[in-house]
Amino acid sequence: MALLPIYLYGTEVLKKEAQRIIEITDADVALVQNMFETMHEANGIGLAANQIGLLKQILVVDISDTEAGKGTKPLLVINPEIVDEEGEVEFEEGCLSIPDIREKVWRPESIRLRFQDINLKVHEKDFDGLFSRVLQHEIDHLNGILFTDYLSGTKKTLLKSRLKKISKGDIETSYEVVPVETKPKTKSAKSKRK
Ligand SMILES: [Zn+2]
Numbered sequence: 001m002a003l004l005p006i007y008l009y010g011t012e013v014l015k016k017e018a019q020r021i022i023e024i025t026d027a028d029v030a031l032v033q034n035m036f037e038t039m040h041e042a043n044g045i046g047l048a049a050n051q052i053g054l055l056k057q058i059l060v061v062d063i064s065d066t067e068a069g070k071g072t073k074p075l076l077v078i079n080p081e082i083v084d085e086e087g088e089v090e091f092e093e094g095c096l097s098i099p100d101i102r103e104k105v106w107r108p109e110s111i112r113l114r115f116q117d118i119n120l121k122v123h124e125k126d127f128d129g130l131f132s133r134v135l136q137h138e139i140d141h142l143n144g145i146l147f148t149d150y151l152s153g154t155k156k157t158l159l160k161s162r163l164k165k166i167s168k169g170d171i172e173t174s175y176e177v178v179p180v181e182t183k184p185k186t187k188s189a190k191s192k193r194k
Contacts, residue, residue: 005176010167048141059138084112
């Protein structure tokens with residue numbers, strides 16, 4: 001098993017849509033194990049493949065260590081599709097790709113999820129509470145969406161400098177991160193055009 005570095009806010013892979021999985025290779029099985037390990041080591045309760053730099057529709061959730069998630073089991077979700085949703089609730093979210101920022105976001109309260117397991121067997125299950133919340137957050141990742149995308153313009157303006165710092169990796173985390181690549185500074189070529 002191996003720990004994988006987590007891509008930070010601003011990196012391109014977090015803005016892209018992940019591809020559907022059509023077959024599971026041995027590498028994918030190893031990847032899933034590494035995703036669980038990486039999430040646990042980082043004290044996260046959810047992790048999507050985009051966050052470790054891969055555009056695959058794979059996410060993992062484990063809320064068993066939380067008050068709300070006592071007695072639940074870790075869940076691997078492949079090719080998720082929300083087929084029904086109900087209610088609306090505001091809840092504070094955080095993200096391993098956006099360390100130290102937590103904001104309230106409105107989302108459907110409960111969802112019915114169609115997804116596949118490691119054998120690509122199809123399941124359909126209902127989720128509510130924290131489980132539903134984490135799943136929706138992670139499914140958003142697979143669609144290139146971050147929770148900060150839901151914030152108001154004012155909120156975003158207030159967070160702008162902190163988000164910029166995060167994107168540069170100018171932040172302390174207990175896990176390895178991948179910041180936005182800083183382009184090597186090229187000397188501005190003097191214009192010779194007349
Ligand atoms: Zn996240």
